[in-house]
Amino acid sequence: MAAGSGFTAAADASITRTLVGVTSGAYTTPSTNGMYAACYSTQFTAAAKSGATEWATASDGSYARQQMGVSTAFGWSIAAYVNSTGVVWSNSNTITVPAVTLNNQTLFALGWVDVVTLGSGNINFFFDLTTSVSVNIGSSVVLSGSTGAVFTTY
């Protein structure tokens, strides 16, 4: 399946509702600094934009969703709209997921969720890796500041 990125299918629908003023099923804007990066062992894919499997503490005892940062911009740098490019937004800060313990992990996608608790919340946007990456015990997933997660609205 082709790798994808951007809004999940669920977020796509809820944001549309917000956009036109429909309240039922509308997008819930995250609370202050309430966006967390999460790791997935499967892709969301460009078509389904859903269904990826998040890492679990049963396999990686130290795994936890990571807050994007504490700042007025909530860890995101959002550029102004650019003609034929759209709005580009990226992580302001370096995000480091705790080093893997217990078992080697497979990283195939990253997602951004609106709660810290594993298994809960809404996955709002994501990006798939084109090929999966092995993250061995002792290694960490690191998203470099400004370049680790770059999205565009086009």
Add this chain to the structure above:
Amino acid sequence: MATWVSNGADTGGSGGYSPGTQSVQYILSNFASSGDIITLPSGTFTWNTGVNVANAGGNLSVTIQGNNYSPNTATGNSPTGTTQGCGASPGAPTLFTTISYAGGVNRNPADNNYEAIGSSGLPTTGKVFRVTGIKFTGVTNSAYQYIVFGGSSSTDQYRIDNCYFDSGTVQSIMVAIYGYSISGVMDHCTLNGGGASEMVHCYGAGAGIITGWTDDVTPGSSHMLFFEDCIAQLNNYSSATAEGGTSMLQSYYGAKTVVRNCQLNFCQIDQHGTQGSIGARWFEFYNNTEFFPTGVTGATSFYALRGGSGVIYNNAASGTLTFSFQCQLYTDDATSNTTYGTAPNFGPGSGIFKNSLSQGPTSSPVYLWNNDTHIGVSTQVGNGGWTPSPIAANSNWFVSTNQPSSMLICERSTDVVGTTTYSYSPYTYPHPLTGLSTSPGSGLTATADASITKYVVGVTSGAYVPPTNLYLACFSSQFSNGPKAGATEWTTSSNPAYARTVMGANPTASWTIAAYASGTGVVFKNTNAVSGPAVTGNNQSCYSLGFCLASTVGVTDIQLFIDMPNDIALSIPIGFYVYLPALTGAIFTTE
């Protein structure tokens, strides 16, 4: 491509290149190649000889550019003319370089006549001959021009833009263009001429040459002389009482011209058809507005069509509309000239010459539609005295409320008189040479794109504010696929009945939103039919629709938009209205 800095003079200079110390001609003759730019500094420069855009190797296609101006990039017809023109025009960018050229002192070596900038013909280098950002003033006689150039169907084109041509009270011909198959554009220029000026002459193939009537014409194609987003005006038009034959342009000898989105302040557009001469071949005049001052004392010409064929539509009149304003179609032939053969005659409505013979006086009718109700369509007795005029409705010309789905044509060698039809669509606007071409877009506006992103990630400052409802608004220009912004909303001053229309009652907000579908995204569309108020006041042009947060007209709170497809604005005449059918009028998708 090189940029050469001149000292602003027309002649003079010596030695190797020295920036800012040598004349335009010296740089042209010694250093420039096609594709290069020659700049002039700010200031006023008196030219007595003018420049020949050529060197020992032949003619050049260079850019002659004034200093430090901001080009006018506005597009689309404005009833007040505020989006068009350059120089001294209201709202238009200021020009800092002025060439004062009286003419009559020294002949220009380009053609041994008198002109400030002359070229005997564009080369075939694949470049663009361009003059930009300069004010021309001081001409003292209609025999002297500011710019004269020509060309054939070659790979070189021209662009004259962001220039101000002024002859004050002098009757003038300020620009002359030769060539029946040349292509290029004059855009964002202002032409201000004295009474009876013929500000631009389009000379086609030249006097006595029939070749401009023997080639194929494809309506809506590029091989024409385009004039767009310009202002042409009679000097001191606001206090004038009669137009006096003052013309933005006059076309001759097989010329093919397009005038669109221009403002004409008390001046007409004329297509020649003098008996024994060779008249204009083809015209497309649309989305132009002519302003008539309070002092107007009688019927006035908007278009004078004496030869050729074409289309005239979506034109408006503004100002004092007490008297009639005419699109006149007539012949300059004498009554005795009842045979047709080796020269175009019989006025408008004749088409291509095949084997050097005309196919008849009504072989290729003129079509007119959706022009302002104040613009009458009529015929009259022409200079040849043919009485009564043989030029008639429903043979030489057709008038309709909307564009006919098919129109008779005989402009190509394969066309058959009375049989071949065409479905017209205009050439790309803005003209690609302007660099302002846009493609229709739809979806989130740039503003909404940014604010919804903030809303998504939880940033509160500048974040999207979910509406309680959305309102439909109409726009006379595009948002376009690039900027997704900047369209001009209709106004109540032009259309007193205009108002934004609520999309429907809460809580559904009248949008039908489908579930996400793989490869499609989320499709959402208007649940109910939505109708805007019927147009009053003036005909309107609808180039895009917007969906806004508030009902207040003019507030820049547009969240979603749809440009009309194919770069074509819809004409909404008085009494008609914008209507979105339920579930099909506005359809968006997130992918």
